Structure formats: C-alpha cells, structure tokens
Amino acid sequence: MDRGTTPTQQSFSAPLRVAVLSVVKHDYVARGISSHPAFQLTVVADDPGVPDWIHERNQEFADRMRIPYLRDVERALRDFRIDVAVVSSEAERHCDLSIRACELGVHVVQDKPMSTRLSECERLVESVQRNRVKFLLWNRNRLPALMQAEQWVRDGEIGEILSAHVDFYFSKDAGPPLGSRRAGDPPVDWLEFQRAAHADGSDGAVGTVPIGEMRNEAIYPLAYIRQLTAARFERVYARSAIAFHQVNADNHVEDVGTISLELNGGRLATVAIGRIGAASHPDLGEIKISLIGTQGALVIAEARPEIAVYYRGQPAKEFRRRRLTLENDFLLADSFAKSIADDAPTLLDERAAYEITATVEAALRSASSNQFEPVVELRGTGNRE
Amino acid sequence: MLQEKLRLALVDFRDDEAELCHRALGWLSGMSVDAIVHRDSTLGDRQGAQFGTSLRFSSLPQLLDSAPESVDAVLVNSPRGDREQLVRRALEAGKHLLVQSPCAMASRAAASLRTLAEQQRRQFMVGGLDRYRPSIQAIQQAARTGQLGQPVLLRMHDWRPRDKSPGSIWDRVTDLLDAACWLFDAVPLDIAVLGQPPPNSAADPPDFLQIHLGFPLRGMALLSTANALPPGSGYRCVTLIGSAGAAYADDHDQMQLLLQGGSANARRSNEELATMTTQLKEFQRAVVREPSPGTQRQDCELPIELAELAMQAWSIGKPVRFERMEHGSRNNADPTVV
Known part of the structure; x- marks a missing residue:
C-alpha cells in the first residue's frame, strides 16, 4: 500500500499529539497508531501508585520511542497538549484511564477488552458522548481478508446476510497444560503468569482480574460479525469449558467456548472460540468467517493472503505460514484520523464496543445458566439506533 | 444361505447414486447388483442396463x-416417508437391509425396525451418513486413537442448495447429530436450536438451522445446516478440537482451480465415490460376518430421537435436556450440567 500523503494526513496542519496511558501489555496499539503520519507519539504516562513493574514497562517503552514518561496522567495530558490517548493498561483499568482522558477532551484509542465490568463500559460511553470525543476499540477489522469480505458483501455478491459464523482459535499455549499441577503445588497466580508471558506477547489478559478467552478475545469475532452484518446482538446461548491450560483452571476462567447468537431482523450467528494449545495448529490458528446470504454464501480465511516457508533448523514455534500485507494497524489509525477530521463514527466506537462487551457478558451468564440470555442494552444514552 | 456373491437390489436410486454405486462395486469384489427397483420405469431401465440385469x-x-430368491440384500434410497414400510417388508422376506438415513419417520418406528432385524437375524x-465420508472417518480415527485427547469442541457446517422437499432439513439434522455423537463417542445432554425460514416466507419451515449441543465432560458442538444456497455446490466443514490436538476437514481447503477466463473457478476434490465404497464395504462385512452384533441403538433410532428433540428445542425457543442415558457404549460418564 502506498503510504505517501494520505487524505487524512492532509486534514491536519500538524500531527495529532498522542499520549500512551500505560503500556503494560500490547505495545502494538501504540505502535500501530504511530505508524500513521497523522499521529505523533508524544508522552507515556501512568498513575504514580501503580506497581513498579508497570513503571518499568512504561519507562522501557518511552525510552524505545524516545519520548518522556510521566507518573501523572492528567498533567501529561494537559502539559503536552494531547489530542489522542492510547490506553493499553491492565483490562480492569482501561475504562478509568479512558474516561479521565475523555474528561479532558482527549480522543481515545483503547486496547481490548473494553473492560472487565459492564458498568465501567457504561460510564465510558457516557463520558465519550458528553465530551464529544472519538473512541476506537482496537480490532482486526482492517485485515485484508475482512476488507475483501466486506467489499463482497457491500457489492451484494451474496445478497442480504442471513447468518454469520466465525471460528476464532488461537493455537497458542498459555503455560502448563491442564492437569499438570502436582499435588501440593500452589495454584498458578494469574498476574504473575501473565507478566511472565510478556516476553512472547501472550500477556493480553494481564491484570489482577482473571479473564477467560471470551472476555479476552471474543471482541474480534463479534466485531467481524457486526461489521459484516451491521446487526445488533439480541440474545445469546453459550457453552464454555476449561480444557487446555492450568492457569485457566486455577483461576476459574474458560479457555474455550461456543456462542449462538440471535441478531436483530431475524439474523443468526455463531462463534467458536478458544486458546486451544500450540499442538492444535502449525500457525496462529484456524480463523474463518462463513456467511450465508439470500443469494449465496461466502467462506473467508482470515489469514489470507499468506505464504508458506519451511527450512532446515526452523524453530518449532516459528509459524510456517506468514501473513502478507499486514496493514491492519495503519488502516485502523487512518480510519481513526478520518473519523476525527470528519466528526464521523469510528470503526468500532464506544456503543459498538459496549454492545460487544454486553454480548460477551450475556454469553458468560448463559454458559452458567444453560439458558438463552438477553444482551443488556445500554441505559440512558440510547444504544438502539 | 448367502451365495458366493452378495446379490443386491437397488431401490429408488437416483441416477447419480446408481452411478456411484456402479463405480464403487468396480473396486469391491463379492457384490453385484442383480435387480433394480424403481417407481420410474425409465430410470429403472437405464440403471438395469448400467448394471447388466x-x-x-x-x-x-x-x-x-x-x-424372492434373486437377491440377498436390498439397498433402499426411497423417499423418507416410504422407507419404514419397505424396510419392514424386506426384513420380513429375510433380506439384509442398507437403508438411507433417516430410516423411518420417527425414532419409535426405527427402533421397531431394528428389533425386527434382530428377530429375523438379518443385517x-x-x-448415507456423514460418518462414511473419508474425511470424517479420518477425523474419527484420530480421535479414537487418542491423538486429539478428550473431545472438547466440534464445529460442523453442512450447507446445500435449496431443497424444498418436505423434511429435508431435518433429515440433515439427523445426519449431523449422528456424526456429532460418533465423533464425540457420546450423547449430548443439552440441545439448543435456532432456525430461519426462507426469506419472505416466515410461515415456511426453516431452511437454516444452527444446533448447539452440550456433551458430558463439558464438551460442546456447534452444527449448522442450510438448504438455502443457490443451485450448484454446497459447503461442508468439520473441525474437532480435542484437549491434545485438533483435526480440520474443510471444503475451503480442498478446492482445485479451473481457469477459463474471468474469476478462477474453485472445484472441490470429490469424496463421494470413496464414501459410497466405504459404506458398501462395511455393509458387506457386516453381512458376511453374521452372526454379528447387528445395528446398535445409537446407529439407528438415536439420531432420529435427537432430531426430534432438536425440533422440540427449536419450536419452544429454549434448550432441551436429553434425559435418557441408556445409550450403549457412548461415553456419558459425567452428566454434569455446564
């Protein structure tokens, strides 16, 4: 893709100034934003009272980016005249940091999940809307396969979408396999485990509150369905299990699940999701989207386009297939800049993010009740268009 | 007494099914088609000429x-509503039976056919079940030998071109449920079903169903079947994820390209012949090995019983629990509700 002067770049006289509010897990969100010329990483900031390991990670990222690190969020946002905050803290702090940015009139790009609590999501939606700022929940909707699917759907290749189905399996390990803890050994500590996983980037669920695979990853398949169908989730039936990882068992959070969804307009969907272990797939994992429309069907492999590379001495953990045209981060940033410039909705705005979180919470309730559960609507601000 | 060859009668086979059978028998020894029964005499004559009878x-x-002495076994592919009567008649005449799934309109009727076969000491x-497909057999083999560990999650899509024949989608449900039980080696405890009528035909029966199963030991399955695609190819996909590994069989990965200008045309590698061959071979083995254990409940009326339950779950819009646990060798050791 030509990354020369983009239309969004032309919309701003100078790059938008970006503060990174905590960067304890995926630094790819901040790096993704900084890949676009409309944004300039300016400062890293966090609260003074967070544990030392968080300060260390923040400082390390700031040093790498050659920008300052402040232990004062509000001062950083004010003193550095920040336009956009990128939040990638522990999940339970996401909304708090985002809301504080919104209250100072700063746009927000936030890592997933939106929060570990739906009430926090409601607070964030209210703050985003009252302060008239833009909010984007980071996602994978600009992957080439998704954009191709979106184009075919938009062109009416399969007519009106009737049902959508996503398989979303990450074939990563998350520590020792289920059943590996010996008698007398202490349970695996969630936070310590996630911190240790930082080296290989498998610490997406870092935080003091354990979160299972549905809370941690279901945002992606649900965002796919939402984007391709433009539908709302209304009712959910789900099953879940702990089948692979000891850390999930010790912290009572699922590592695999299946979700049946009723969408508005009589449309249906399913999601199968899991962190199913490295032995289950030679690459990142099987991720597929299948759609049925009034005029046909569509089956999409999320990984494509890709190539395969095999060689002598290849490390066991190296993916044999390599994805091409990895422009997702740049395109998300580009879209966000455009939303700010045009005062237009973002690709996954606060209401969409709330709805996805509410759908995941309904799925978790259903997995426990063994009944269909309604997706809780957003109160007050009118989630329903 | 069985002759040297197992002599078959084909009943109401479509031409494509007869062709597959003809080709499969070319691979197999010890079986021949000696009679054709067809309500359409033109098709009957054509198939008779094909098999030289x-x-x-x-x-x-x-x-x-x-x-009556011209054949040893009868292969019935008649419409579902006729199968029970034809099977009963053939069993009473002392013939072995290979009948298209579902074998009867209701699970009770299927059970009575199985009982009759036992009494008559006939196979x-x-x-016509998915379990005879080479891809499903390979997955089942991987599961049964323990390569995948404990089955955890099964995902199956079976999408077909529009078919307005009555009950056809529930026939597909029966087959999917049979395959799910076979791959899990267990019977589901809970069934939840969502369905869709054809567009602009809300009063019609559904042409799309998604079925959500809960198995013992927290196993789960998502099955979907559609009679809603335009005329042409269908789509199948099976993924079985176990605690130690996973197996994938997806039409998407089995496509060959035909380039004739314009967009490439994707054509699926065909496994229909191998499916028919496997099925006939298994039938032959069962007949020749008599006395054998015969058809078990889980192979006959159980899938129909589960489909009846699925229909109930769909009509009431709630999950339904499968209470009966006496299902042969299926692995239902832990009936805990998830």
Whole structure:
C-alpha cells in the first residue's frame, strides 16, 4: 500500500499529539497508531501508585520511542497538549484511564477488552458522548481478508446476510497444560503468569482480574460479525469449558467456548472460540468467517493472503505460514484520523464496543445458566439506533 | 444361505447414486447388483442396463413376490416417508437391509425396525451418513486413537442448495447429530436450536438451522445446516478440537482451480465415490460376518430421537435436556450440567 500523503494526513496542519496511558501489555496499539503520519507519539504516562513493574514497562517503552514518561496522567495530558490517548493498561483499568482522558477532551484509542465490568463500559460511553470525543476499540477489522469480505458483501455478491459464523482459535499455549499441577503445588497466580508471558506477547489478559478467552478475545469475532452484518446482538446461548491450560483452571476462567447468537431482523450467528494449545495448529490458528446470504454464501480465511516457508533448523514455534500485507494497524489509525477530521463514527466506537462487551457478558451468564440470555442494552444514552 | 456373491437390489436410486454405486462395486469384489427397483420405469431401465440385469421392478413388493430368491440384500434410497414400510417388508422376506438415513419417520418406528432385524437375524444398516465420508472417518480415527485427547469442541457446517422437499432439513439434522455423537463417542445432554425460514416466507419451515449441543465432560458442538444456497455446490466443514490436538476437514481447503477466463473457478476434490465404497464395504462385512452384533441403538433410532428433540428445542425457543442415558457404549460418564 502506498503510504505517501494520505487524505487524512492532509486534514491536519500538524500531527495529532498522542499520549500512551500505560503500556503494560500490547505495545502494538501504540505502535500501530504511530505508524500513521497523522499521529505523533508524544508522552507515556501512568498513575504514580501503580506497581513498579508497570513503571518499568512504561519507562522501557518511552525510552524505545524516545519520548518522556510521566507518573501523572492528567498533567501529561494537559502539559503536552494531547489530542489522542492510547490506553493499553491492565483490562480492569482501561475504562478509568479512558474516561479521565475523555474528561479532558482527549480522543481515545483503547486496547481490548473494553473492560472487565459492564458498568465501567457504561460510564465510558457516557463520558465519550458528553465530551464529544472519538473512541476506537482496537480490532482486526482492517485485515485484508475482512476488507475483501466486506467489499463482497457491500457489492451484494451474496445478497442480504442471513447468518454469520466465525471460528476464532488461537493455537497458542498459555503455560502448563491442564492437569499438570502436582499435588501440593500452589495454584498458578494469574498476574504473575501473565507478566511472565510478556516476553512472547501472550500477556493480553494481564491484570489482577482473571479473564477467560471470551472476555479476552471474543471482541474480534463479534466485531467481524457486526461489521459484516451491521446487526445488533439480541440474545445469546453459550457453552464454555476449561480444557487446555492450568492457569485457566486455577483461576476459574474458560479457555474455550461456543456462542449462538440471535441478531436483530431475524439474523443468526455463531462463534467458536478458544486458546486451544500450540499442538492444535502449525500457525496462529484456524480463523474463518462463513456467511450465508439470500443469494449465496461466502467462506473467508482470515489469514489470507499468506505464504508458506519451511527450512532446515526452523524453530518449532516459528509459524510456517506468514501473513502478507499486514496493514491492519495503519488502516485502523487512518480510519481513526478520518473519523476525527470528519466528526464521523469510528470503526468500532464506544456503543459498538459496549454492545460487544454486553454480548460477551450475556454469553458468560448463559454458559452458567444453560439458558438463552438477553444482551443488556445500554441505559440512558440510547444504544438502539 | 448367502451365495458366493452378495446379490443386491437397488431401490429408488437416483441416477447419480446408481452411478456411484456402479463405480464403487468396480473396486469391491463379492457384490453385484442383480435387480433394480424403481417407481420410474425409465430410470429403472437405464440403471438395469448400467448394471447388466434384466430383473427390473416397479416396486419392492413386486420383486419380493415374483423373484424372492434373486437377491440377498436390498439397498433402499426411497423417499423418507416410504422407507419404514419397505424396510419392514424386506426384513420380513429375510433380506439384509442398507437403508438411507433417516430410516423411518420417527425414532419409535426405527427402533421397531431394528428389533425386527434382530428377530429375523438379518443385517440392518443405516447408510448415507456423514460418518462414511473419508474425511470424517479420518477425523474419527484420530480421535479414537487418542491423538486429539478428550473431545472438547466440534464445529460442523453442512450447507446445500435449496431443497424444498418436505423434511429435508431435518433429515440433515439427523445426519449431523449422528456424526456429532460418533465423533464425540457420546450423547449430548443439552440441545439448543435456532432456525430461519426462507426469506419472505416466515410461515415456511426453516431452511437454516444452527444446533448447539452440550456433551458430558463439558464438551460442546456447534452444527449448522442450510438448504438455502443457490443451485450448484454446497459447503461442508468439520473441525474437532480435542484437549491434545485438533483435526480440520474443510471444503475451503480442498478446492482445485479451473481457469477459463474471468474469476478462477474453485472445484472441490470429490469424496463421494470413496464414501459410497466405504459404506458398501462395511455393509458387506457386516453381512458376511453374521452372526454379528447387528445395528446398535445409537446407529439407528438415536439420531432420529435427537432430531426430534432438536425440533422440540427449536419450536419452544429454549434448550432441551436429553434425559435418557441408556445409550450403549457412548461415553456419558459425567452428566454434569455446564
């Protein structure tokens, strides 16, 4: 893709100034934003009272980016005249940091999940809307396969979408396999485990509150369905299990699940999701989207386009297939800049993010009740268009 | 007493099914088609010529009355509503039976056919099932040998071109449920179903169903079936994820490209012939090995019983619990509700 002067770049006289509010897990969100010329990483900031390991990670990222690190969020946002905050803290702090940015009139790009609590999501939606700022929940909707699917759907290749189905399996390990803890050994500590996983980037669920695979990853398949169908989730039936990882068992959070969804307009969907272990797939994992429309069907492999590379001495953990045209981060940033410039909705705005979180919470309730559960609507601000 | 060869009668086979059978028998020794029964005499004559037999009849009773000793076994592919009666008649005449799934309109009727086969000491096998597909057999083999560990999650899509024949989608549900039980080696405890009528036909039966199963030991399955695609190819996909590994069989990965200008045309590698061959081979083995255990409940009426339950779950819009636990060797050790 030509990354020369983009239309969004032309919309701003100078790059938008970006503060990174905590960067304890995926630094790819901040790096993704900084890949676009409309944004300039300016400062890293966090609260003074967070544990030392968080300060260390923040400082390390700031040093790498050659920008300052402040232990004062509000001062950083004010003193550095920040336009956009990128939040990638522990999940339970996401909304708090985002809301504080919104209250100072700063746009927000936030890592997933939106929060570990739906009430926090409601607070964030209210703050985003009252302060008239833009909010984007980071996602994978600009992957080439998704954009191709979106184009075919938009062109009416399969007519009106009737049902959508996503398989979303990450074939990563998350520590020792289920059943590996010996008698007398202490349970695996969630936070310590996630911190240790930082080296290989498998610490997406870092935080003091354990979160299972549905809370941690279901945002992606649900965002796919939402984007391709433009539908709302209304009712959910789900099953879940702990089948692979000891850390999930010790912290009572699922590592695999299946979700049946009723969408508005009589449309249906399913999601199968899991962190199913490295032995289950030679690459990142099987991720597929299948759609049925009034005029046909569509089956999409999320990984494509890709190539395969095999060689002598290849490390066991190296993916044999390599994805091409990895422009997702740049395109998300580009879209966000455009939303700010045009005062237009973002690709996954606060209401969409709330709805996805509410759908995941309904799925978790259903997995426990063994009944269909309604997706809780957003109160007050009118989630329903 | 069985002759040197197992002599078959084909009943109401479509031309493509007869062609597959003809090709499969070319691979197998010890079986021959010696009679054709077809309600459509043109098709009957054509298939008779294909198999080189002059024994052609317009109904199964006609064959059994006029030339009862000409065949040892009957293969029934008649419409679902006719199967029970035809199977009963053939069993009473002492014939072995290979009948298209579902073998009867209701699970009770299927059970009575199985009982009759036991009394007559004749093989009664339900065919046309996904479990005979080479891809499903390979997955089942991986599961059964322990390569995948404990089954955790099964995902199956079976999407087909529009088919307005009554009950056809519930026939597919029966087959999917059979495959799910076979791959899990267990019977589901809970069934939840969502369905869709054809567009602009809310009063019609559904042409899309998604079925959500809960198995013992927290296993789960998502099955979907559609009779909603435009005329042409269908789509199948099976993924079985176990605690130690996973197996994938997806039409998407089995496509060959035909380039004739314009967009490339994707054509699926065909496994229909291998499916038919596997099924006939298993039937032959079962007949020749008599006395054998015969058809088990889980191979005959159980999938129909589960489909009846799925229909109930769909009509009431709630999950339904499968209470009966006495299902042969299926692994239902832990009936805990998830």
